[in-house]
Amino acid sequence: MTTDTYHSPESVSGLQKLGIAAVVVGLVLTGVGYSMTGLDRFYQAYLVAWTFWLGVALGSMALLMVQHLSGGAWGVVLRRPLEAAASTLPVMAVLFIPIYLGMHDLYHWSHEGAAEADAIIAAKAPYLNTPFFLGRTVFYFAAWILISQTLLKWSKQQDETGDPGLADKMAYLSGGGLVVYTLTVTFAVTDWLMSVNPHWFSTMWGPLFMAGQGLAAFALGISVLVMLSKTAPMSHVLTSHHFHDLGKFLFAFLMLWTYLMFSQYLIVYSANLQEEAPHYIDRNNGGYEYVTYALMALHFAVPYALLLSRDVKRGIGSLRVIAVWLLVMRVVDYYWQVAPEFHKTLSASVIDVALPIALGGVFLTLYAMRLKSHPLLPLNDAGLEKALTHHVH
């Protein structure tokens, strides 16, 4: 079976067409939304869309490193989708440009004279200033692109040469890479997302978004693997055992995200300090309370209850529905984190939907291109044979 080359089926080209269509539809809707609400809402919606899709790429990169270290059948079958997502990072870096252009609208602390008028911003100025902010962003992307591109390069070499030393090299890089990922993502989400309100702070912020990234990465990976499992060659490979494993991961990351969300809330609620509490006061008023309830019910309670069942995790169709649903809810979560800082009453507009679609189109197009150009399984992975016969332990 290992002599097979696992070429992509037609459905991957379909995914690419879906991506291109999403770019077109997203851009048209963005135009409509822009004419309605203007630049201010554009940047806010762009921040949500960009951090969400970048998060999918980063979460995939992190899981890629985890599977290089841990091995396991789940990692072998999921590796190419994870690599495809991680390959989008250079373009995601370019897509930072609108954030730079919108800094004035997004980050109050970047205003001329903001530090003089506000003692808290003044105290944070050594960290929150435009040159350092941009320098950090360049550093984050340099680190992420270096790690991901090196892993992708070695993975390609492993397909071609079968050199067993490459697995060790990828594992070594992944060990250090995960440390770099954890530190850089913690700082990055603090910069891009927490600093939209320079007065507020939470030490749970980094882990919270990392859990969300891992959840989104699994959700996308499962959705794509379900699609691939419909046709040859992957229909001969993927069984309900693989999906059962991936479903358990999805469940675990859902619990982790919920745990961190709740922990942050409980700590702020218990302390009830004026520096922290406004974050939740904003999100429990002005209509945002409905988004809060929706997150509790539809991002946590319903998918959690469904994923408890073994049959749902092994039922390929049911798992895909939950995975796609969780991707949508991830966007809602980002919206809930960002929007109340700009508008105290809930007023979603076309552009809040348009930009996640447009950037998702860019992401999916690149993703499908990468998936198409490489075998769908790592051909010389030491765990491949075992992953192919996963039903017999």
Next chain:
Amino acid sequence: MYGVMAEFDSVQALVDASKQAVTAGYTVMEAYSPIPIEELNDIIHKKRTTLSRFVLMGGLSGMAAGFTLQYWASVIEYPMNIGGRPYATWPAFVIPSYELTILFSALTAAIGMFALNGLPQPYHPVFNVERFSMASSDKFFLVIETTDPRFDHGATTRFLSDQGAKGVYDVAA
């Protein structure tokens, strides 16, 4: 007599033989293996275990018990004003309720497992076969029991030998 036991060398041989036995119409059998083989359960036991439902109920009772305990203590019996918060501060109740959910689930799972599988069991006929001690190291066994309606000493012994068994033994009751 309890049944006829066949000895196999590999997981795959045991799985194949079990499939063949089910295809041949045998219904009362049990497999013994030194490692868990998830697939085997689906082949031999058509009925799914009811344990998961008990565990779910146990977990929900734990959650209700934990929440009620705290509600009773902080709202009904010993209400205390802490920083002007409402007595029924549900966010603070979540973690103990969650812990009791886990505790009740785990206890239900452990007790329910013993209740359903009949352990501890001081005597079992399979141990009358000397080779069976290998079931805890590297051999795999399939026993077709005499209570099976299709059981026939000669035919069943032949059937198991035909499945590539390394040895077929009679199991005394």
